[in-house]
Every structure is written in structure tokens, then in C-alpha cells.
Amino acid sequence: MKQRILIIGSGFAGMWAAVSAARLAHLQGSNALEIAVLAPQPELRVRPRFYEANVASLTADLQPLFAELDIRFIAGHADRIEAAEGGVWYKTPEGEETFLTYERLVIASGSHLHHFGVKGIAEHGFDIDQLETAQRLEDHLNALANQPETEARNTVVVCGGGFTGIELATxxxxxxxxxxxNDTNTKVVVVERGNTIGGRYSEALREEIRKASEALGVEWRLNAGVEMVDANGVTLQDGSRIEAATVVWTAGVKASSLGENLTADRDALGRFIVTPELRIPGYSDIFATGDMAHAKTDSLGNTALMTCQHAIQLGKFAGHNAAASLLEVEGLPYQQVNYVTCLDLGTWGAVYTEGWDQQIKLVREEAKKLKIAITNELIYPPKANREEAFAAADPLAKFV
Ligand SMILES: Cc1cc2nc3c(=O)[nH]c(=O)nc-3n(C[C@H](O)[C@H](O)[C@H](O)COP(=O)(O)OP(=O)(O)OC[C@H]3O[C@@H](n4cnc5c(N)ncnc54)[C@H](O)[C@@H]3O)c2cc1C
Structure with a gap:
């Protein structure tokens, strides 16, 4: 009987965990593991591109890759982890409650947008967090032309001036x-709590965001909190109004609540605080990865961010370590010393930085070329080819 590594989620972390576990089994010449991925669809949804148009096309079918690597895909939604019994309750697409056991579990169920309970957002707001919600925004934008022209119709308010808000706004x-x-007087306004454009980023990066915003006519309302969203726009906490047919929430993210019955520490974002091998302390057979893991990236005190850049590497380490622990091979402590950012800034271009201090390396067209290479190629699944996929899944291979 094979020993099962069950991976929950087929996002960046889950997909790479599966490939990396398969790689180690292959390297060890072992046929003793079943690597299974449980997720609603056998596809990778490319969330970092959800600010773009044609969002329905931003998925990658994982079936050819999984078939090539003998990774089992199980369609379903995990509801509850029964750690004492070594199993997971999940619902099949037909709604049937099913129990599946594991020898090792990798939780890679990702994250979702957090609204902080702002009034009216759920009813009247839009977001680009998940494929379905980004599609809803796209359908709404596409239908705007059918509405009578008003300032509100022509205005989009983007709530939150972090990376997602900036990429969407620009x-x-x-x-x-x-x-x-082309002659329509359109308006894009970013509502941001902080007192500076891009205040969370290095001064050099902020300056590029400011220049791009100015060139594109993107307005910033700084020191501004959203009080309420309704069908006609936004009321800010100072009582002022922005009339807008489209209000998009981008601020705030929370890790998936899966595993909330485990007795384990989570950070303020809901991520499990994991060991260097990405185990959940107290559960030697359960790993957390991707947006579900709060993990140190180096010995300097840096911590993985909820980015696909970190999710990809966290996935490779988690899959490797889950397999290593069954194959009696030594695990690898997660580390990811390099950190880069590549921020899309619409038709103005992009900006690429290196290091945690975000030193600018490329701007405008050059950075845009790199951005397209990253989001259209680098972050996509590897080809359904054993050799290529296993080479890319090596946790110690250079990534960025
Ligand atoms: C609009 C937007 C822009 C972004 N831009 C960038 C960027 O420019 N650069 C960057 O590095 N990062 C960016 N990110 C962040 C990046 O997308 C996430 O950090 C990354 O997707 C995390 O990968 P993950 O595998 O942990 O989770 P996800 O990609 O969220 O995947 C989670 C998987 O788990 C599945 N799942 C969830 N719950 C369950 C359950 N209960 N049972 C079974 N399956 C489940 C989901 O269906 C999915 O397959 C962006 C995110 C968004 C939303």
C-alpha cells in the first residue's frame, strides 16, 4: 500500500509541492508514495494577473502535468482536518462528504481578500481576488458603455494603494x-489610508509610482479611509463623497481558514507559524505552505510575504520535505534569500527592484518586458515533461 501525501490546493504552492514531492520520489527511485492534490479544479489560477482584461484566460490546465508525473488529482473542497485520525473531510463536486486519509498533509489552500467589515462592500463593491470575482468586475466594466454617460459611470475608485491596487489603477x-x-473623460481614484503614495515601499519605488500615476492621470486620495460603499459610490471617513459606478476593494488579505481546529499559532494574517521545514509545530505530519505559511526566508529576520514569488518556493520546499520525511531522507530548511518586485504601471511601463530595500534596477519599457516574462512565463506551471518539471522543482535551483 502506498503512503499518501495529500496536498490541499492547486495554486502556486500546491502545484509545486506536488511536483517537488514527485521529484524526490523519482530521485530516490521510490514507488512507495501516492502524491494527491485535492482542489476544486485541476488548474492553476494565475491570480497575479487578475488586474488584466480577459481574466477567464488566466488559468493553466494542470492535468497533462499531473498525468505525466503520476500525481493524482482529486476534485473537491476540504472542509475539516482531523489531525488525530490523519484524515481530511472534503466535499466532492456532487456535494458528497468524503473522508480521505494521509500519511503527510500539505496545506496550500491560499488566501482571500479581507473586507474589514466595511459597510456596503459585499453588496456594491468589486474585487480582483478570485477568478470569479475578477470576472464579475470585467463583465461590469464591459457593460458600462451601455449606461448613460455620467461622471459616476466614468469613474472607478480603487480602495487600497498596495501593489494590487496600484497595478489595477494604472x-x-x-x-x-x-x-x-478615447474622448471620454474617465477617472481613476485610489483611496489610500497612508499619507504618501506607495508609502510602504522604498523612496525610489514610490517616486516611480508617483510619476506613473501623474502621467496616467490616476488620482490619489491620501489619508483617506472608506466609511461606506453604495450603489452610487464611496463615502470616505471625513464625510466626503466620490460618485462612482465602480468601486474595487484591494486592501487586506487573510489566509484560508482551513485548519482552524488545529492547535497552532497563526500570525495576524491567519498564516501558520511554521518550522524551518515548514511543519506546523505539534503536528509532525502536517506542513503549511504558500500563503498559509509564516516562514523565515533568511537569518536576517525577513519573512515570506503573501506573494506568488514566495508561494512557488515554499511549495517546492514543503513538497520536498513531506516526501523526505516518508522516504527517510533529510529535509531541507526553507530559505529564500533573494527578493524582487516587478510592478506593472499600465501603459507607462513597469518598475523592477531587487532586495528587501527595493533598489530600482529597471524602469518603464525594460521593466515592462521583464514583467511580461514573469507573469506570462516564469510563474506558469512547467511543461508536462518529467525532466524539465523535476529540474524546475528542485528547491535549491535558482529561481529569482
Ligand atoms: C490581484 C492579485 C495580484 C497579485 N499580484 C502579485 C504579484 O504581482 N506578485 C506576486 O508575487 N504575488 C501576487 N499576488 C499574490 C499571489 O497571487 C499569491 O501570493 C499566491 O497566489 C499564493 O499562492 P498559494 O498557492 O499559496 O495560494 P493560491 O494561489 O490562492 O491557491 C490556493 C489553492 O487552494 C485551493 N483551495 C482553497 N481552499 C481550498 C479548500 N478548502 N479545499 C481545497 N482547495 C482549496 C484554491 O482553489 C487554489 O487552488 C497577487 C494576488 C492577487 C489576488
């Missing part, structure tokens, strides 16, 4: 012009 001017006509 993408929108050209998208709105394409939808509503």
Missing part, C-alpha cells in the same frame, strides 16, 4: 478609454 485608464471611447 491599468484602468487605457482599459476604460478602450471601453468608453
Amino acid at each position: 491599468e484602468l485608464p487605457s482599459r476604460l478609454k478602450a471601453l468608453l471611447g
Whole structure:
């Protein structure tokens, strides 16, 4: 009987965990493991691109890769982990409650947007967090041209000026012009709590964001909190209004609540605080990875961010270590010393930085080329080819 590594989630971390576990079994010449991925669909949804148009196309089918590597895919949604029994309750697409046991469990169920209970957001707001919600925004934007022209119709408010908010806001001017006509007076406003544009980032990066925003006509409302969203726009905490047919929430993210019955420490974002091998302390057979893991990236005190850059590497280490522990091979402590950012800034270009201090290395067209290479190639699954996939899944191979 094979020993099962059950991986929950087929995002960046889950997909790479599966490939990396398969790689180690292959290297060890072992046929003793069943590597199984449980997720609603056998696809990778490319969340970092959800600010773009044609969102339905931003998925990658994982079936050819999984078939090539003998990874079992199980369609379903995990509801509850029964750690004492070594199993997971999940619901099949037909709604049937099913129990599946594991020898090792890798929790890679990702994250979702957090609204902080702002009034009216759930009913009237949009977001680009998941494929379905990004599609809803796209359908809404595409239908704007059918509405009578008003300032509100032509205005999009983006709540939150972090990376997601900035990429969406700087993408929108050209998208709105394409939808509503070049002569239409469209408006994009970023509502941001902080007192500086891009205040969380290095000064050099902020300056590029400021320049791009100015060139694209993206307005920033700083020191501004959202009080309420309704069908006609946003009321800010100072009582002022922005009339807008489209309000998009981008601020705040929370790890999936899966595993909330485990007795384990989580950080403020809901991530499990994991050991260097990405185990959940107290559960030697359970690993957390990707957006579910709060893990140290180096010995300097840096911690993995909820980014696909970290999720990919965290996935490779988690899969490797889950397999290593069954194959009686020594595990690898997770480390990811390099950190880069590549921020899309619409038709203005992009900006690429290296290091935790975000030193600028490329701007505008050069950075844009790199951004496209990253988001259209680098973060996609490997080809359904054993050799290539296993080479890429090596946790110690250079990534960025
Ligand atoms: C709009 C947007 C822009 C972003 N831009 C960037 C960027 O520019 N650069 C960057 O590095 N990162 C970016 N990110 C962050 C990045 O997308 C995430 O950090 C990354 O997706 C995390 O990978 P993951 O595998 O942990 O989770 P996810 O990619 O969220 O995958 C989670 C998987 O788990 C499955 N799942 C969830 N719950 C269950 C359950 N109960 N049972 C079974 N399966 C389940 C899901 O279906 C999915 O397959 C962006 C995110 C968004 C939303």
C-alpha cells in the first residue's frame, strides 16, 4: 500500500509541492508514495494577473502535468482536518462528504481578500481576488458603455494603494478609454489610508509610482479611509463623497481558514507559524505552505510575504520535505534569500527592484518586458515533461 501525501490546493504552492514531492520520489527511485492534490479544479489560477482584461484566460490546465508525473488529482473542497485520525473531510463536486486519509498533509489552500467589515462592500463593491470575482468586475466594466454617460459611470475608485491596487489603477485608464471611447473623460481614484503614495515601499519605488500615476492621470486620495460603499459610490471617513459606478476593494488579505481546529499559532494574517521545514509545530505530519505559511526566508529576520514569488518556493520546499520525511531522507530548511518586485504601471511601463530595500534596477519599457516574462512565463506551471518539471522543482535551483 502506498503512503499518501495529500496536498490541499492547486495554486502556486500546491502545484509545486506536488511536483517537488514527485521529484524526490523519482530521485530516490521510490514507488512507495501516492502524491494527491485535492482542489476544486485541476488548474492553476494565475491570480497575479487578475488586474488584466480577459481574466477567464488566466488559468493553466494542470492535468497533462499531473498525468505525466503520476500525481493524482482529486476534485473537491476540504472542509475539516482531523489531525488525530490523519484524515481530511472534503466535499466532492456532487456535494458528497468524503473522508480521505494521509500519511503527510500539505496545506496550500491560499488566501482571500479581507473586507474589514466595511459597510456596503459585499453588496456594491468589486474585487480582483478570485477568478470569479475578477470576472464579475470585467463583465461590469464591459457593460458600462451601455449606461448613460455620467461622471459616476466614468469613474472607478480603487480602495487600497498596495501593489494590487496600484497595478489595477494604472491599468484602468487605457482599459476604460478602450471601453468608453478615447474622448471620454474617465477617472481613476485610489483611496489610500497612508499619507504618501506607495508609502510602504522604498523612496525610489514610490517616486516611480508617483510619476506613473501623474502621467496616467490616476488620482490619489491620501489619508483617506472608506466609511461606506453604495450603489452610487464611496463615502470616505471625513464625510466626503466620490460618485462612482465602480468601486474595487484591494486592501487586506487573510489566509484560508482551513485548519482552524488545529492547535497552532497563526500570525495576524491567519498564516501558520511554521518550522524551518515548514511543519506546523505539534503536528509532525502536517506542513503549511504558500500563503498559509509564516516562514523565515533568511537569518536576517525577513519573512515570506503573501506573494506568488514566495508561494512557488515554499511549495517546492514543503513538497520536498513531506516526501523526505516518508522516504527517510533529510529535509531541507526553507530559505529564500533573494527578493524582487516587478510592478506593472499600465501603459507607462513597469518598475523592477531587487532586495528587501527595493533598489530600482529597471524602469518603464525594460521593466515592462521583464514583467511580461514573469507573469506570462516564469510563474506558469512547467511543461508536462518529467525532466524539465523535476529540474524546475528542485528547491535549491535558482529561481529569482
Ligand atoms: C490581484 C492579485 C495580484 C497579485 N499580484 C502579485 C504579484 O504581482 N506578485 C506576486 O508575487 N504575488 C501576487 N499576488 C499574490 C499571489 O497571487 C499569491 O501570493 C499566491 O497566489 C499564493 O499562492 P498559494 O498557492 O499559496 O495560494 P493560491 O494561489 O490562492 O491557491 C490556493 C489553492 O487552494 C485551493 N483551495 C482553497 N481552499 C481550498 C479548500 N478548502 N479545499 C481545497 N482547495 C482549496 C484554491 O482553489 C487554489 O487552488 C497577487 C494576488 C492577487 C489576488
